[in-house]
Amino acid sequence: MGIGASCADAQAMTNTHKATAAVRACLLTVCALIVAGSVPARAAAPPESLAGNWLYVTVTRGDARSSDTRGTLLLCDPPQGHAHAVRACEELRAAGGDIGRIPPKEVYCPMIYAPVTTSARGEWGGRAVRYKETHSNSCVMAARTGSVFALSD
Known part of the structure; x- marks a missing residue:
């Protein structure tokens, strides 16, 4: 046993x-x-044959664990694919394709912490563009980045 x-x-x-x-x-x-x-959901990568100035832009609301991500392909030759494509492309042209160089708007934003992370990848003027920043709220985001990340009407 x-x-x-x-x-x-x-x-x-x-x-x-x-x-x-x-x-x-x-x-x-x-x-x-x-x-x-x-990790924010990614839409299909833009076709390799894109010519001209373009950015795939995303906006994620909430903290890093959030899955509330929206994105779109902003084409600027001619402006299309974005709710405010014409204005966004004008601002990018004036800043040489550098989102960080878009002049901030002088507005008063509430001091409410509701983080918004913006990111962009693409090509402008023949060179690669990469941008990512977390803003304290959507008002600050709009004041700092103009129309580039204004994905809704």
Whole structure:
């Protein structure tokens, strides 16, 4: 009976190790999905054949864990694909395609913390453009970036 009990214990231990390994694998998969889910959803990448000045712009409301991300492709030759394409392209042309050089508007914004993260990637004047910044709220975002990230009417 002692030998049979030892074999049963060994088999139970092996099954326990298999179950523990399976649980670990499931937990790692769930963690990976949670991390991937916290990354803003990306729309299809713009076609490689895009010519001229263009940016794929996104706005994420909330903190870094938020999934409230909206984005669109802003084309500037001719202006299209964006709710305020004409104005956004004018502002970008004046700033040489550098969002950080768009002159800030003189407005009074509430001191309410409701973070908004803006990002842009694309091409302007034959060079790659990369931009990302978190603003304290949407009023500050609009004052600092003009119409570039004004995705709704």
